[in-house]
Amino acid sequence: MNNSLEPQPVVAARGVRVAFGAVTALDGVDLDIRAGEALGLVGHNGAGKSTIVNVINGGLTPHQGTISYGGVDAAGGGVAAARAGGVRCVFQELSLCPNLTIVENTRLMHQGLTGFGWRKRALTLIRAKLDEVFPANRIDCTGTVGELSIAERQMVEIAINFIEVTEAPRLVILDEPTSSLDASLAEQLMAHVRRFVAAGGSVLLISHILGEILSTSTRIVVMKDGKVVVTKPVADFTAKSLVEAMGSVIKEKTHAATRTGANAAPLVVDLPVAPGSAFGFAARKGEIVGLAGLGGHGQTDMLLSLYRARSSNWRPQRPEEIAFVAGDRSLNGTFPLWSILRNLSIGDLGALSRLFAIDRDREDALGADWKAKTAIRTPDMHNPILSLSGGNQQKVLFARALSTPAAIVLMDDPMRGVDIGTKQDVYAILRSEAEAGRTFVWYSTEMDEICLCDRVYVFRDGVIVAELKGEEISEEHVLAASFSGEAA
Numbered sequence: 001m002n003n004s005l006e007p008q009p010v011v012a013a014r015g016v017r018v019a020f021g022a023v024t025a026l027d028g029v030d031l032d033i034r035a036g037e038a039l040g041l042v043g044h045n046g047a048g049k050s051t052i053v054n055v056i057n058g059g060l061t062p063h064q065g066t067i068s069y070g071g072v073d074a075a076g077g078g079v080a081a082a083r084a085g086g087v088r089c090v091f092q093e094l095s096l097c098p099n100l101t102i103v104e105n106t107r108l109m110h111q112g113l114t115g116f117g118w119r120k121r122a123l124t125l126i127r128a129k130l131d132e133v134f135p136a137n138r139i140d141c142t143g144t145v146g147e148l149s150i151a152e153r154q155m156v157e158i159a160i161n162f163i164e165v166t167e168a169p170r171l172v173i174l175d176e177p178t179s180s181l182d183a184s185l186a187e188q189l190m191a192h193v194r195r196f197v198a199a200g201g202s203v204l205l206i207s208h209i210l211g212e213i214l215s216t217s218t219r220i221v222v223m224k225d226g227k228v229v230v231t232k233p234v235a236d237f238t239a240k241s242l243v244e245a246m247g248s249v250i251k252e253k254t255h256a257a258t259r260t261g262a263n264a265a266p267l268v269v270d271l272p273v274a275p276g277s278a279f280g281f282a283a284r285k286g287e288i289v290g291l292a293g294l295g296g297h298g299q300t301d302m303l304l305s306l307y308r309a310r311s312s313n314w315r316p317q318r319p320e321e322i323a324f325v326a327g328d329r330s331l332n333g334t335f336p337l338w339s340i341l342r343n344l345s346i347g348d349l350g351a352l353s354r355l356f357a358i359d360r361d362r363e364d365a366l367g368a369d370w371k372a373k374t375a376i377r378t379p380d381m382h383n384p385i386l387s388l389s390g391g392n393q394q395k396v397l398f399a400r401a402l403s404t405p406a407a408i409v410l411m412d413d414p415m416r417g418v419d420i421g422t423k424q425d426v427y428a429i430l431r432s433e434a435e436a437g438r439t440f441v442w443y444s445t446e447m448d449e450i451c452l453c454d455r456v457y458v459f460r461d462g463v464i465v466a467e468l469k470g471e472e473i474s475e476e477h478v479l480a481a482s483f484s485g486e487a488a
């Protein structure tokens with residue numbers, strides 16, 4: 001670890017205030033980021049983390065307060081001043097152009113890649129950085145971004161921001177950088193962050209996965225309702241005290257193995273063994289079935305084919321009996337021009353209609369109910385969906401599926417970006433809904449969530465290689481099956 005800290009912070013925010021209409025997103029934030037540190041930034045959904053990132057990145061000019069880079073006041077210099085101060089940012093909503101190649105996206109981010117042979121240089125740089133950060137990745141850098149999975153897009157965007165063309169990055173901001181990465185890719189990234197700060201760089205790491213914050217940060221800042229409430233070295237925190245500082249408490253886990261009678265429930269999905277698979281796929285009424293394994297090994301494909309199939313293997317024959325929570329919210333989840341309420345109520349318009357028209361009172365009541373249940377932070381459910389923070393948008397997608405009468409809910413890693421307090425509330429809702437007879441098929445990249453399932457199928461290379469039940473469901477067994485194809 002580099003202890004020779006610079007006298008001037010790489011970035012200093014003083015008294016920063018930002019308001020969006022009636023919502024005060026930042027309410028007098030002070031923040032220093034020094035060379036050689038990985039500063040962890042945590043807080044509930046809507047606490048103001050992405051807003052302070054946008055201010056530091058120069059994309060948003062604060063209504064009050066100042067930002068300086070290396071002791072030099074940015075004075076409204078925007079993105080150019082941030083860039084000159086060595087600031088790079090990997091956004092929560094990925095910002096690559098899907099119709100351009102990875103090489104061309106690298107060029108867009110690095111204006112220094114000009115002149116004869118820039119493509120070759122860009123290709124060499126991005127390939128080398130991808131291999132450095134994510135060893136053994138199989139990304140073709142000559143292909144377009146649109147052909148990549150969401151995890152691969154996240155990997156490319158991260159690698160692009162660590163590249164050095166004319167100048168080395170001084171601060172790399174990572175806003176929920178592992179939201180689409182599985183555990184092993186996330187660990188590769190965290191190892192890279194540790195190496196980068198040990199060599200004198202700085203990182204601002206935002207995550208709702210407290211394990212990676214605690215294992216990677218040198219110092220942690222906790223935000224709540226637009227304010228910094230605690231700043232302390234990582235050694236002064238435990239997972240419990242960190243959650244408490246965010247205004248939540250860790251609830252006791254109830255493992256699925258304690259449930260009885262699950263094996264006797266009727267089958268609602270029963271698919272034969274696919275070629276190459278060791279197991280068929282089945283789900284019973286009231287069961288929470290997890291899909292695990294390394295990301296991109298067929299879990300999302302399984303969910304999509306389940307959703308599309310509705311064949312004779314399915315008991316529910318009507319499409320409204322199956323709900324789907326999309327994993328890529330900006331691509332497949334939100335209707336960006338609609339209000340929060342309309343994004344929620346579209347899930348089950350039939351239940352809200354009277355005399356062939358939507359009953360607005362019923363729609364409002366539905367919105368109020370789910371706003372309270374999942375703590376959607378907004379002053380008004382009629383506001384545009386894009387006025388919500390990322391985690392709050394995700395809650396709306398979740399509420400859309402759960403507010404329908406669907407007997408089966410398919411979930412493609414639906415908790416990404418959701419804060420720990422809300423996650424725990426949603427887990428409790430899932431459990432009680434399952435007990436009331438709903439079936440969930442849940443792909444998750446978070447091991448804690450996989451461990452909440454009744455039964456888990458582990459995927460590898462597009463096929464099911466293991467089935468784990470009750471007490472067999474553990475990180476050790478899932479990892480063993482993910483890598484070797486056999487449960488330990």
Ligand SMILES: Nc1ncnc2c1ncn2[C@@H]1O[C@H](COP(=O)(O)OP(=O)(O)OP(=O)(O)O)[C@@H](O)[C@H]1O
Nearest residue numbers: 020025045046047048049050051387388389390391
């Ligand atoms: N463009 C906008 N218009 C209106 N309100 C906004 C806008 N952007 C952010 N907000 C509001 O500002 C507050 C802070 O949002 P921000 O995105 O910074 O939260 P966050 O801590 O990053 O949350 P998350 O963990 O969900 O990503 C929220 O109440 C959000 O609804």
